Amino acid sequence: xxxxxxxxxxxxxxxxxxxxxxxxxxxxxxxxxxxxxxxxxxxxxxxxxxxxxxxxxxxxxxxxxxxxxxxxxxxxxxxxxxxxxxxxxxxxxxxxxxxxxxxxxxxxxxxxxxxxxxxxxxxxxxxxxxxxxxxxxxxxxxxxxxxxxxxxxxxxxxxxxxxxxxxxxxxxxxxxxxxxxxxxxxxxxxxxxxxxxxxxxxxxxxxxxxxxxxxxxxxxxxxxxxxxxxxxxxxxxxxxxxxxxxxxxxxxxxxxxxxxxxxxxxxxxxxxxxxxxxxxxxxxxxxxxxxxxxxxxxxxxxxxxxxxxxxxxxxxxxxxxxxxxxxxxxxxxxxxxxxxxxxxxxxxxxxxxxxxxxxxxxxxxxxxxxxxxxxxxxxxxxxxxxxxxxxxxxxxxxxxxxxxxxxxxxxxxxxxxxxxxxxxxxxxxxxxx
Numbered sequence: 001x002x003x004x005x006x007x008x009x010x011x012x013x014x015x016x017x018x019x020x021x022x023x024x025x026x027x028x029x030x031x032x033x034x035x036x037x038x039x040x041x042x043x044x045x046x047x048x049x050x051x052x053x054x055x056x057x058x059x060x061x062x063x064x065x066x067x068x069x070x071x072x073x074x075x076x077x078x079x080x081x082x083x084x085x086x087x088x089x090x091x092x093x094x095x096x097x098x099x100x101x102x103x104x105x106x107x108x109x110x111x112x113x114x115x116x117x118x119x120x121x122x123x124x125x126x127x128x129x130x131x132x133x134x135x136x137x138x139x140x141x142x143x144x145x146x147x148x149x150x151x152x153x154x155x156x157x158x159x160x161x162x163x164x165x166x167x168x169x170x171x172x173x174x175x176x177x178x179x180x181x182x183x184x185x186x187x188x189x190x191x192x193x194x195x196x197x198x199x200x201x202x203x204x205x206x207x208x209x210x211x212x213x214x215x216x217x218x219x220x221x222x223x224x225x226x227x228x229x230x231x232x233x234x235x236x237x238x239x240x241x242x243x244x245x246x247x248x249x250x251x252x253x254x255x256x257x258x259x260x261x262x263x264x265x266x267x268x269x270x271x272x273x274x275x276x277x278x279x280x281x282x283x284x285x286x287x288x289x290x291x292x293x294x295x296x297x298x299x300x301x302x303x304x305x306x307x308x309x310x311x312x313x314x315x316x317x318x319x320x321x322x323x324x325x326x327x328x329x330x331x332x333x334x335x336x337x338x339x340x341x342x343x344x345x346x347x348x349x350x351x352x353x354x355x356x357x358x359x360x361x362x363x364x365x366x367x368x369x370x371x372x373x374x375x376x377x378x379x380x381x382x383x384x385x386x387x388x389x390x391x392x393x394x395x396x397x398x399x400x401x402x403x404x405x406x407x408x409x410x411x412x413x414x415x416x417x418x419x420x421x422x423x424x425x426x427x428x429x430x431x432x433x
Contacts, residue, residue: 029152029175035145036166042138046071049131053078057124060084060116063107067100072135075128077104082121084108154261155239158268159232159275160214167210168236179237179244186240187211187233211236216275224282231278235271242267 050071058065061084068074073095081090087108092101116124149162153175156165171189172178178186188195190209198205207226211217211233220228246264 032166033170060113075131078128153243154265155268158265159236164214175244179240183234183237239268
């Protein structure tokens with residue numbers, strides 16, 4: 001009987017716990033962890049594949065890599081054009097702007113690349129298709145991740161963005177584990193190596209970890225980054241507890257109506273506005289655009305601007321040449337001024353003074369010349385008098401030093417006399433013996 005009671009109480013406690021927890025598919029954060037991990041892997045693979053496509057097709061058409069910078073556009077041009085000899089007849093208007101399409105066709109006519117076979121081109125086509133497919137799938141996965149983050153952690157997404165929020169959840173293991181962490185842990189989450197190294201060597205601990213990539217921290221400058229990171233981690237901790245412990249998407253007995261998306265992210269919007277106000281006070285200037293996050297202050301997703309393909313910068317040799325009618329460069333006036341100032345006024349002769357130019361349209365009078373000559377003579381006399389005074393002082397000083405013996409010389413003389421006396425005494429002792 002007691003065993004049956006214990007079994008019954010255990011089953012009852014389990015059922016009560018399940019009823020209280022009320023797990024919902026909308027609250028499962030495993031999808032977010034897997035999605036952000038796959039997104040990072042896709043970025044690495046895409047970079048590797050795109051680099052391989054450029055190196056491989058570059059043997060056949062090396063000039064195209066300098067004209068097209070975008071990896072996806074490069075792969076789509078390969079799929080459309082094939083051999084570079086088909087560039088003149090290929091229609092690239094769907095992939096490239098008109099000016100870049102013209103540059104591609106002109107470069108294909110004078111290309112220095114080597115010839116390839118149809119089998120080589122088939123393999124390059126297969127790799128280019130992989131790049132295009134991976135890019136399209138990455139865009140789809142990014143949209144899926146943004147939607148799941150907005151459903152599971154709306155306040156976290158509003159504060160730090162879906163990418164940073166997903167990385168924080170993946171690093172902590174789950175949303176509930178991240179919500180249990182204090183703000184100080186959230187601030188340096190992802191910088192554990194730097195933290196323990198700083199504690200071991202008794203240096204300053206890091207101010208931020210994964211949260212450094214949030215748009216609010218990126219807009220701060222210098223020493224304000226640490227302050228904003230600390231404040232953002234504090235507000236993020238509050239938003240995480242609301243996201244993880246609220247009963248959204250759960251249909252229980254007597255449950256209220258499902259709140260709207262604006263009501264779910266109300267706390268995050270309010271805290272983000274406070275942080276922006278604080279950042280504006282610290283920086284003393286309006287905030288710039290929020291790059292890299294895609295989430296506005298109201299929690300809504302901001303669509304990026306239209307992507308435009310720009311041609312790579314090239315050296316323009318025509319800018320170095322001069323046209324036939326171009327005037328020669330005039331010599332700078334500073335050189336003339338330096339030459340005039342560089343001349344010694346004392347070395348100017350009277351003949352140069354007589355050949356002086358006319359000023360204000362009237363020649364200089366002889367009286368003015370005489371006054372200048374008198375001033376020069378007076379200056380020369382003053383300089384000569386000063387030189388004589390200096391020489392007299394030096395002579396007096398040398399005479400004093402020659403007459404008056406220095407104290408060191410007296411000491412040396414006494415020392416020599418004492419040594420002479422000692423040597424005389426030693427000699428007399430030897431003689432007496």
